[in-house]
Amino acid sequence: TRTLATMFAAGVPLVEALGSVAGASGNYVYYVATKKIQAEVSTGSSLTSSMQGTEVFPSMVIQMAMIGEEAGSLDAMLGKVADFFEQEVDDTVEALSSLMEPMIMVVLGTLIGGMVIAMYLPIFKLGSAV
Template sequence: MTKLLTDIRSDIETGTSLSSAFRKHPLYFDALYCNLVEAGEAAGILETLLERLATYQEKTLEIKRKIKSALIYPVAVLVVAFVVVAVIMIFVIPAFKEVFTSFGADLPAPTLFVMSMSEIFVSYWWLIFGVIIGGTYFFFESWKRSEKMQKTMDRLLLKLPVFGDLIFKSAVARWTRTLATMFAAGVPLVEALDSVGGASGNAVFAEATEQIQKDVSTGTALTTSMQATGIFPVMVLQMAAIGEESGALDHMLSKAAEFYEAEVDEAVKGLSSLLEPIIIVVLGTIIGGIVVSMYLPIFKLGQVV
């Protein structure tokens, strides 16, 4: 960070504009950031624009944090659950198997099934973990590198039960917040749309934004272009239409962003409340089923005795 600030300072001292200095460091300052700073420099309101940019960053980072917190919890629980089940299968079940073999009696079907699964884990645990870890790594690497796969996965994510609604509202909130911030800064609409699609965090919205930009550049109204994509909620379209007619597009888009940011907040709270009991029931069923299946022969033996 010190080197970054030193480089920017050196550029400014040699007469380079702040936005141009930022553009030399794309890893730290994206196109949206640089465009806003450039607009502030051109209009002589750089201080105001930097304040707006700070507010924008705070709101978008808050949305990202909420989405991550909502998604990380179930994933973390499932990973821990898998490790626990693997430990039971590899170390605990074989001990029971030795005891049951000494009985010399027929074992119940659930017990035989669990013991068969245990044998697979014991024999191929390295392959199971390797496939899971390697498959996960390969999947995310392919996701990052393949634009086609990004679009396919992002489209599927929007259709997921429960999670899809949260991801959709988050994308709408970020899209409207970004466009409102850019437009309020005086960035021309066509240029502003350059940064909006990527800021939404979803390839479906990015693709739709490209089409909107093409339509707007040929004279089509923003609302008409948005409606043609078929992905924006009616409320957002109505507010955008009012904003275009009244000349207060940035204000109306900000209102839409605030609404969907609140919706994301509520969705995260609701998701947490919904997932906790579901995860408890699922894990209880799996682990409880394993435990009961291993004690069935003991209960059966007790009845015989």
């Protein structure tokens, strides 16, 4: 959505922008959906009705695009959608990072504890042999 918002704001026609976005998506499902949307928009269909027909995009994205189309500020609305999803990704990464920290501590503690036991076990065996 960020790419589409930027291209549309720069004055690139929507049909051409959709073609570029399809190639830049990096996901085959979104590539096919975007190409389908591009074909429908080029024949006169609205962006939001084409997006609804693909059944790939979340309803929030479609509603924001609809508001942007009606208000004449599609680039701003698509930018807000991109901001929302970027924030969602950042929050998910942060949550996973906070879950990984205790696991890393347990693994490191086990490794260091194993090394300490491996170093001191022969010394204890020497003491009992005397």
